Amino acid sequence: MKVHFIAVGGSAMHNLAIALHNKGFRVTGSDDVLFEPSRSRLAKYGILPEQEGWHPEMITPDLDAVILGMHARVDNPELLKAQELGLKIYSYPEYIYEQSKDKQRVVIGGSHGKTTITSMILHVLQQAGKDFDYLVGAQLAGFETMVKLTDAPIIVIEGDEYLASPIDRRPKFHLYKANIAVISGIAWDHINVFPTFDSYVEQFRLFIKTIQPGGKLIYSETDAVLNEAVAADDSKNIEKLPYRLPQYSIADGITSVVAGGESYPLEVFGDHNLLNMEAARLVCLQLGIDADTFYKAITTFKGAARRLELLAKDSSTNIYKDFAHSPSKLQATIHAVKTQFPDRGLVACIELHTFSSLNRDFLKEYAGTLDIADEAIVFIDKKTFEQKKMEPYDASVVKAAFAKDNLLFFNDPAQLKKHLEALEMSGKNLLLMSSGNFGGIDLSALANVIIKNSLN
Template sequence: MRVHFIAIGGSAMHNLAIALHNKGFDVSGSDDVLFEPSRTRLEKYGILPQQNGWYPEKITTDIDAVILGMHARTDNPELLKAQELGLKIYSYPEYIYEQSKDKLRIVIGGSHGKTTITSMILHVLQQAGKDFDYLVGAQLAGFETMVKLTDAPVIVIEGDEYLASPIDRRPKFHLYKANIGVISGIAWDHINVFPTFDSYVEQFRLFIKTIQAGGTLIYSKTDTVLNEAVEADDTTSVTKIPYQLPQYQIDNGVTSIVSDGKQYPLEIFGEHNLLNAEAARLVCKQLGISTGDFYQALTKFKGAARRLELLGKNESTNIYKDFAHSPSKLQATIQAVKNQFLDRKLVACIELHTFSSLNKDFLSQYAGTLDAATEAIVFIDSKTFEQKKMEPYDASVVKKAFDKDDLLFFNDPGELKKYLERIEINGKNLLLMSSGNFGGIDLAALANNILKNI
């Protein structure tokens, strides 16, 4: 099979390219810009484009499939050439389905927790010696790539609700046709695509209907909006299994799940992660893994990359970075750190970086989300407004939206770095949250500098 990737440098795209290369496919690709780690990883496997840019002459009739990334535009010259030649054009979720239509497909959906639930399942299956394929949205310890495609009978897919490609406006998780579907919760996101709350919720209602006959839906009983969607669904051919918090306890900063008279100490913490664990447990139960074996394997799970990742600590301070960016994720992450360290104050800093979080019409969704923090900081890199071609706004707009007059606002990464390095951090934790990169600040070096100053 000869496959060509348009916008090969994307996170999922370059991993899919590597997976197909490993499967023996003849893989080529193009992109106008390639960042790390995509560049190095594509080069390692011998499939890095020789030059950046779009080259319609690469598109020839001997190509079996063109895979189109979200980064490409509808007027992309390679796409136009492929359409002119009548080649088969797939989005990457469509092609994942094409490669897995004969497998048992497990699809993890929801506004939050998708990567962590998927990562937990992969970790436990690996510990159990199971044969499986996967697609996950973060690099995981012990896994070479974020996509694996072999002859395994099972595939575990992190399925998000964003659009499949520039020419396919369907949410990705609709295209996988799950046999086992998970929904972790529903909290409005992607306002640029789903301008109303109901249009966003509708995507999850539709996802339930894509679950194959005789399949299973596993969903969080703790989410009111999700429960309403499930209860209103009239699909009778799908078994619906709710989950809620397991029994747990926190001792000396360590969270343990309590099950069948045994304690299982975890390296992760927070009620949101305990809910994630229950979703993963129920999936693994469907695959023949007992509750005891699941929890025992989970004790060795260190978490997904950038999810409550510990940057540094001493006796009185922990510094974390987290991928949280939406209101629900922000609130859950802050509460998790507060509950884990009841005797410490918390400095919480959120970078607003996504189209939704920067949108003035959506910003009010953040009202009250920073209230549990002792000190609240919001950062928006001034360059982000320029890059996204959005009109900038000042601290007063942010403070009003978050409904917090004592909130601190920064729009320059250098000034934010200086401020954080001067904080009296003794007896406090610092939580840095973003789906971006804080304007290029080296967070590991920052944490080291802060701890040195105590």
């Protein structure tokens, strides 16, 4: 099979390219910009484009498939050439389905927790010696790539609700046709694509309809919006399995889940992670993993990349970074740290970076999300407004939206860094949350400076 990737540098795209290369396909690709780690990883497997840019001459009639990434535009010269030649053009979720239509497909959907639930399932299946393929949205310890495609009978897919490609406006998770589906919760996001809350919720209603006959839907019954969507679904040929928080305890900063008379200490914490764990447990149960095997395996799960990742610590301070950026993720992450360390103060710093979070009309969705933080900081890199061609706003707009008068606002990374370095952090935790990069601040180095300063 000969396959060409348009916009091969994307996170999922370059991992799919590597997976197909490993499967014996002849893989080529192109992109107008290639960042790390995509560049190094493509080079490692010998499939790095010789030069950046779009090259229509690479689109030839002998291609079996062209896979189109979301980064490409509808007027991309390679795409136009492929259309002119009548080649089969796939989005990457379409091609994942094409490669897995004879497998048992587990698809993890939801506005939050998708990566963590998927990662937990992969960790347990690996510990149990199961043969499986996967697609996950983060680099995981113990896994070489973020996509694996072999002859395994099972594939576990993180199912994003964002659009499949520039010419396929369907949400990705609609294309996988799940045999086992998970929905972790519904909280409005991607306002640029789903301008109303109901248009966003509708994507999850449609996702439920894509579950194959005889399939199963595993869902969080703690989410009112999700419960309503599930209750309204009239599918008669799927089984619906709700989950909620398991029994647990917290002692000396360690959360343990209690099941079957046994206590299993975890390396992750927070109600949201306990709910994620229950979703993963129910999936693994459908795949033949009993509860005791699951809980023993999950005790060694350290978390997905950038999810409550511990950057630095001393005896009275922990500094975390987290991928939280939407209102629901932000609130869940703050609650987790406060609950795990009730005797410590909490400094919570959120970077608004996505189109939705920066949208002035959507900003009000963040009201109250920082309330339980002892010190709240919001950062928007002024360059982000320029890059996204959005009208900037000042601190008063942010404070009104978050409904927190003592909130601090920064729009310059150097000033934010200076403020954070000067914090007195003894007996407090610091939580740095963003899907961006805080204006290029080296967060690991910053965390070490803060800890060092606190010790002096």
